Amino acid sequence: MKENTPSLWDLYITFVKIGGFTFGGGLAMLPMLQKEVVEKHHWATEDDLLDCYAIGQCTPGIIAVNTATMLGYRKRGVLGGIIATFGEVTPSLVIITALSTLLNQLQGNVIMDRAFAGIRVAVCVLILQAILKLYKKSLVDIPTILFCIATIICTVFLDFSPIWFILIGIAYGLIIQKIKRGNGK
Structure with missing residues (x-):
């Protein structure tokens, strides 16, 4: 894979796009990250992306x-980290600011309740898609x-902390890699 260094503007716009069209949180963003970062821009390999994603899950804060x-x-x-982060959060800041007053006025509205029920179903599908991609790798x-x-x-049945x-x-992972290296793999 060729080394591809994006401009700060490209980083910002790409993460605005990801942040603006990812509904359902961190797991739902994996397919879009795959498409934008790996397939379109070639800024990372699939393995690099999964490593970043895994670290993003393991560290405090929003995935x-x-x-x-x-x-x-x-x-x-x-x-670059600052710009990508700002790009990721820009759509949320704009949307939340614009919708906060509207949602207060529409609270309890049957149409809004049904719309959010539909969004939850779509988010479940996106999360399942992300799980299947992670599963394969x-x-x-x-x-x-x-x-x-x-x-x-x-974690699910015995309530242990993840x-x-x-x-x-x-x-x-560290032990397995050490064993594999010790066996000449």
Whole structure:
């Protein structure tokens, strides 16, 4: 893959687009990140994007903002991180500011309630699409599948904190890589 350094304006506009058309939070943005950052602009590989996304999930704050910051930083340093972050949040700031008074006036309106019910369904589909993309890249062998099952059981049914599984996942990845390197892989 060729090295492609975007202008600050291109970073900003791309993340305005991602931030403006991603409904449903961080998981829903993965397909758009894939399309814009990997396929269209070639600013990262799929693996790079998943790494940034995983770190964005593991760090405090909003996944979308964390991921934009990291991708911007990787391409243009501190200023790139700031610009990508500002691009990511600009649509939300504009939309929230414009809609806040309108929503207060329409609270309890049947049409609005139905519209939001429809949006929730669409968001579920976007999240499922993101999960399927992550699944294909992340669950690559029996140990990762077993770790995934254990994480689901412990976080959903036993109310364990996902933080523990993130830390265990980091340790697991480091150990597996050390073993693979030790075996000449």
